[in-house]
Amino acid sequence: MDSRKKNKLLFLCLFLLGLLFALPASRRAGVSWSVYGNDFTVFYAASKNLLLKSDPYNHPIAAKTPYLYPPLFAFLLLPLALFPLPIAAFVWYFINFIAALYLCWLIASVFEKSYRMSVFLVLLIIIFRIVVDNLWWGQCNILIALFLMLWFLGSGKTWLSSFMLCLAISIKVTPTLLLFYILLKRQWGELGRVLVCLSVVNLATFILIDNRIALIKGWFQRTVLNAEGFNWAYAGNQSLRAAVTRLFSLSNTEATLYPYVNLFDLKDSMLIWLLVVFLLSLLFIWKIVKREDRKFHLHELAMVCSLMLLLSNLSWKAHFVMLAPALGILVGEWIKVKSKKALLLLLITFLFCSIGFQPIFGETLHQFSEVYSSYTLTAIIAFLSMVFHKPSVLMTTKIER
Numbered sequence: 001m002d003s004r005k006k007n008k009l010l011f012l013c014l015f016l017l018g019l020l021f022a023l024p025a026s027r028r029a030g031v032s033w034s035v036y037g038n039d040f041t042v043f044y045a046a047s048k049n050l051l052l053k054s055d056p057y058n059h060p061i062a063a064k065t066p067y068l069y070p071p072l073f074a075f076l077l078l079p080l081a082l083f084p085l086p087i088a089a090f091v092w093y094f095i096n097f098i099a100a101l102y103l104c105w106l107i108a109s110v111f112e113k114s115y116r117m118s119v120f121l122v123l124l125i126i127i128f129r130i131v132v133d134n135l136w137w138g139q140c141n142i143l144i145a146l147f148l149m150l151w152f153l154g155s156g157k158t159w160l161s162s163f164m165l166c167l168a169i170s171i172k173v174t175p176t177l178l179l180f181y182i183l184l185k186r187q188w189g190e191l192g193r194v195l196v197c198l199s200v201v202n203l204a205t206f207i208l209i210d211n212r213i214a215l216i217k218g219w220f221q222r223t224v225l226n227a228e229g230f231n232w233a234y235a236g237n238q239s240l241r242a243a244v245t246r247l248f249s250l251s252n253t254e255a256t257l258y259p260y261v262n263l264f265d266l267k268d269s270m271l272i273w274l275l276v277v278f279l280l281s282l283l284f285i286w287k288i289v290k291r292e293d294r295k296f297h298l299h300e301l302a303m304v305c306s307l308m309l310l311l312s313n314l315s316w317k318a319h320f321v322m323l324a325p326a327l328g329i330l331v332g333e334w335i336k337v338k339s340k341k342a343l344l345l346l347l348i349t350f351l352f353c354s355i356g357f358q359p360i361f362g363e364t365l366h367q368f369s370e371v372y373s374s375y376t377l378t379a380i381i382a383f384l385s386m387v388f389h390k391p392s393v394l395m396t397t398k399i400e401r
């Protein structure tokens with residue numbers, strides 16, 4: 001059997017595997033958009049309310065589970081809002097499932113053809129746990145990671161690739177960090193294209209909603225200023241700020257088995273967080289400026305994606321699919337040159353992302369991994385491995401799509 005037939009057979013098997021998981025995952029969204037099922041229920045409710053009342057924010061379940069995104073995402077989901085929630089959730093599941101496969105394939109495509117399929121499969125295995133989280137909770141992080149990869153493959157030279165970055169920023173906001181990266185690279189043309197796309201797309205969506213000033217102000221207060229009063233120390237939050245708050249202050253993690261885990265009860269843990277943020281940012285700037293190269297590189301995109309997870313106030317475990325570019329590079333190095341360092345980092349990452357899987361390892365390990373920030377550690381590992389990464393000669397100079 002030739003390689004093309006093998007690849008088709010493999011993708012068919014993966015599709016069938018996804019089909020087995022489709023019904024239980026999509027059913028979690030529920031049947032009514034006035035009752036919370038998973039995060040897609042919130043997205044659907046926001047889009048449905050936008051369709052009916054030109055307002056994505058004051059939907060029926062906003063009091064307990066508010067819509068925290070800019071309006072554009074609700075507009076993009078309008079085609080799904082035309083269907084009943086169960087059908088929309090099923091379609092949303094497959095959009096994200098296919099996006100996960102495509103994301104892994106695009107990352108593998110930067111490597112030599114002879115071992116591209118191996119990179120794809122190993123990378124998919126490494127991030128499988130995170131992909132399942134996204135599919136189970138109906139999240140949109142896989143699509144954001146895919147948009148960023150499509151932007152990178154376009155090398156920031158076309159309006160279409162610039163639009164991909166515009167979509168990622170307009171949905172999730174944290175990819176705004178890539179604008180700073182583009183600035184450091186002195187890619188003025190790309191910076192201009194992205195800013196034009198952002199201005200046109202977001203102004204258009206703001207104009208189309210009613211009571212726009214009050215709604216956008218409310219979104220800013222809830223999402224950016226934390227008007228909801230979210231507990232940063234909550235165990236499920238795997239951002240750097242959350243890890244520092246849990247470990248260096250007497251804050252309730254809301255985990256039943258480990259409500260308090262502070263190693264040191266410092267008077268102001270915020271100073272520790274700010275210091276670490278400053279050092280990581282300094283390291284990032286040093287790495288980019290030192291290279292004196294205006295081209296975009298995959299390991300630099302991976303570095304930015306890792307930093308996004310660390311610097312965000314709120315990073316759920318599902319968000320860590322953003323580590324896919326960094327993990328893809330490590331997989332490629334391990335497979336081709338048998339790098340023991342890359343293998344060790346991959347094993348540590350896989351372990352840290354897996355021990356919290358409650359159905360297999362139980363509630364004790366699940367809570368332990370959350371309160372001691374296992375996902376935060378994987379992001380730090382990914383970031384540092386990319387900072388000190390030497391660009392591999394094994395990557396192709398031309399992207400084959």
